[in-house]
Amino acid sequence: MRAAVLGSGMMGSVIALDLAKSEGVDEVVVADIDEARLDALRRRAPGKKLSVEALDIMQRDRVVPFLRRFDVAASALPHGVVHQSDLAAVEAGSKMVNIAFEDDQMELDGPARRSGAILIPGCGVAPGLGGILLADAVVEIGGADEGHILVGGLPQEPTPPFGYKLVFSIVGLLREYTDEARVVRDGKWVKVKPFSTVETYRFPPPIGELEGFCTDGLASLVYTMKGLRVLDEITLRWPGHAEKMNLLLESGFFSREKVKAGGTEVSPLEVSWAVLGKKLAEGDPRDVTVMRVIARRPGKEIIYDLVDWYDEENLVTSMGKTTGYTGSIVAQMLGRGEVRGSGVIPPERAVTGPMVDELLSELAKRGVYFRKRC
Numbered sequence: 244m245r246a247a248v249l250g251s252g253m254m255g256s257v258i259a260l261d262l263a264k265s266e267g268v269d270e271v272v273v274a275d276i277d278e279a280r281l282d283a284l285r286r287r288a289p290g291k292k293l294s295v296e297a298l299d300i301m302q303r304d305r306v307v308p309f310l311r312r313f314d315v316a317a318s319a320l321p322h323g324v325v326h327q328s329d330l331a332a333v334e335a336g337s338k339m340v341n342i343a344f345e346d347d348q349m350e351l352d353g354p355a356r357r358s359g360a361i362l363i364p365g366c367g368v369a370p371g372l373g374g375i376l377l378a379d380a381v382v383e384i385g386g387a388d389e390g391h392i393l394v395g396g397l398p399q400e401p402t403p404p405f406g407y408k409l410v411f412s413i414v415g416l417l418r419e420y421t422d423e424a425r426v427v428r429d430g431k432w433v434k435v436k437p438f439s440t441v442e443t444y445r446f447p448p449p450i451g452e453l454e455g456f457c458t459d460g461l462a463s464l465v466y467t468m469k470g471l472r473v474l475d476e477i478t479l480r481w482p483g484h485a486e487k488m489n490l491l492l493e494s495g496f497f498s499r500e501k502v503k504a505g506g507t508e509v510s511p512l513e514v515s516w517a518v519l520g521k522k523l524a525e526g527d528p529r530d531v532t533v534m535r536v537i538a539r540r541p542g543k544e545i546i547y548d549l550v551d552w553y554d555e556e557n558l559v560t561s562m563g564k565t566t567g568y569t570g571s572i573v574a575q576m577l578g579r580g581e582v583r584g585s586g587v588i589p590p591e592r593a594v595t596g597p598m599v600d601e602l603l604s605e606l607a608k609r610g611v612y613f614r615k616r617c
Contacts, residue, residue: 244267244268244269244314244315244575244578244579245268245269245270245272245312245313245314245315246262246268246270246271246272246313246314246315246316246317246574246575246578247271247272247273247274247309247310247312247313247315247316247317248262248271248272248273248274248316248317248318248319249274249275249298249300249316249317249318249319249320249328250273250274250275250318250319250320250321251273251275251277251280251281251284251295252275252280252319252321252412253410253411253560253562253563254319254342254367254411254562254563254566254567254570255273255275255317255319255320255567256273256284256287256563256567257559257563257564257566257567257568257571258317258319258342258567258570258571258574259271259273259284259288259293260284260287260288260293261567261568261571261572261609262293262317262571262574262575263288263289263290263292263293264289265571265575267575267578267579268292268575268578269292270292270294271292271293271294272293272294272295272296272312272313273293273294273295273296274295274296274297274298274300274306274309275295275297275298276297276298276299276300278297281295281296281297282295296309300320300324300327300328300331301324301327303327303330303331303334306327306328306331306335307331307334307335308335310331310332310335310337310339311335311336311337313337314338314578315337315338315339315340315574315575315577315578316332316337316338316339316340316574317339317340317341317342317570317571317574318332318339318340318341318342318343319342319343319567319570320343321343321412321414321415322343322345322412322414322415322418323414325341325343325345325348326345326347326348328341329341329347329348329351329362329364330351332360332362333351333354333355333358333360333362334358335358335360336358336359336360337360337361338360338361338577338578338582339360339361339362339363339577340363340366340570340573340574340577341362341363341364341365341366342365342366342367342371342566342567342569342570343364343365343367343415344364344365344370344462344463345364346465348362348364348365348587349364349463349466349587351587352586352587353586355585355586355587356585356586359585360585360586361577361582361584361585361586361588362586362587362588363573363577363582363587363588363589363590363593364462364463364587364589364590365462365463365589365590366569366570366573366590366593367565367566367567367569367570368394368532368534368562368565368566368569369392369394369460369476369534370460370461370462370463370464370590371462371566371569371570371573371590372534372565372569372590372602373392373394373476373534373536374392374461374462374463374464374468374589374590374591375590375591375594375599375602376536376547376599376613377390377392377464377468377536377537377538377591378464378467378468378591378592378595379591379595379596379599380536380538380545380547381468381471381538382595383538383545384538384539384540384543384544384545385540385543386470386540387471387538387539387540388471388472388473388539388540388541389471389472389473389474389537389538389539389540390468390471390473390474390475390537390538390539391473391474391475391476391477391535391536391537392460392461392475392476392477392534392535392536392537393444393455393476393477393479393533393534393535393536393537394460394476394477394478394479394532394533394534394535395453395455395478395479395480395532395533395534396410396411396530396531396532396560396561396562397453397479397480397481397530397531397532397533398481398526398527398529398530398531399527399529399530399531399552399553400526400527400529401481402526402527404487405484405487405488405522405523406480406481406482406483406484407480407481407484407523408523408524408525408526408527408528408530409520409523409524410530410560410561410562410563411562411566413516413519413520413523414516416523417497417512417515417516417519418459419437419458419459419460419478420437420438420458420488420492420497421437421492421497421512422437422458422459423435423436423437423459424436424437424457424458424459424460424475424476425459425461425465426457426461426473426474426475426476427471427472427473427474427475428473429472429473430470430471430472432465435457437456437457437458437459437478438456438485438488438489438492439456439457440456440457441454441455441456441485441486442454442455442456442477443455443482444477444479444535446533446535446548446550447550450531450533450550452482453479453480453481453482453533454479454480454481454482454483454484454485455477455478455479455480456477456478456480456485457475457476457477457478458476458477458478459476460476460478461474461475461476462589463589463590463591464589464591466589467589467591467592468591479533491515495511496511496512496514496515497511497512497515498510498511498512499511499512528553528558528560529552529553529555530552530553530560530561530562531550531551531552531553531561532549532550532551532561532562532564532565533549533550534547534548534549534551534565535547535548535549544617545615545616545617546615546616546617547613547614547615547616548613548614548616549565549611549612549613549614551564551565551610551611551612554610564609564610564611565606565611568605568606568609568611569602569606572602572605572606573590573593573594573602576593576594576598576601576602577593581598582594
């Protein structure tokens with residue numbers, strides 16, 4: 244199998260290195276516009292499977308023929324250029340997993356079918372793995388009344404003032420805090436502000452108490468999950484984080500409306516990207532990912548729990564592991580032909596039945612363990 248990876252950042256590098264270590268993958272080529280980052284990745288890669296190529300995703304005339312060289316591709320690009328990678332994959336007739344989700348991806352189903360492409364959007368840990376487990380649990384208990392995905396990537400040692408360290412892009416983080424969350428209440432889709440309700444959740448030691456609030460992270464489940472009375476995704480943080488971020492939000496620091504400052508016009512959100520992006524990148528890189536997936540109906544429930552820690556040996560973040568390994572494993576399933584059909588296939592429809600057990604087994608081989616309770 245020949246695999247391409249678009250993006251060599253925090254998540255793309257993990258996907259690429261995992262693909263290069265996998266027996267069924269013969270070649271991995273990582274493309275990025277940042278040549279320094281590509282060089283750093285190449286130095287980390289064992290063996291000769293992995294190579295790199297400088298490529299600007301905005302140059303469609305180069306990206307499309309690049310993708311046609313491979314059996315499967317994985318995209319780990321930031322919001323802002325996600326759509327460009329999807330358009331290129333559809334035009335190339337590629338099989339591609341994208342760890343990011345944007346609603347525009349769902350509109351590519353027709354063009355993808357016509358070109359013979361398969362696009363699996365939003366296939367990391369959340370969105371992606373959480374939705375796969377929830378959909379499978381709903382089937383197992385014969386239909387659910389409630390569905391909840393609780394997830395957070397947290398620093399092991401939270402430090403002031405925010406008690407948080409970036410484990411993915413600042414643009415993606417602030418989207419979680421600014422976009423209204425689509426949730427199901429009383430069987431109807433409604434929108435709620437992320438910090439409108441902050442609740443306390445308890446997890447076994449050493450995690451203990453966390454706070455959680457709804458965010459717009461259901462992704463493709465908005466289109467595929469029907470018939471539930473309650474459905475939501477809840478982002479988890481160490482206590483106190485939501486109050487501070489909500490203060491910035493309510494004060495206008497995340498506004499896109501430009502204001503005059505120092506003789507020029509600037510968007511407060513762009514300033515926040517720069518300032519918070521730098522601040523939240525500081526500190527110890529060791530993180531922990533906490534996830535709980537719940538499917539419930541009267542008398543029956545299934546709960547998946549995950550507490551995953553930073554990889555001290557390989558110096559890989561837990562968010563990189565849970566997101567990148569999921570993307571890599573599903574990409575390999577796709578490359579082997581285990582995902583049938585064409586078009587846009589959400590992860591919860593691409594990975595079903597025995598494939599869910601296969602995914603969890605492969606994650607366990609990589610040190611990512613879920614506990615299932617019925």
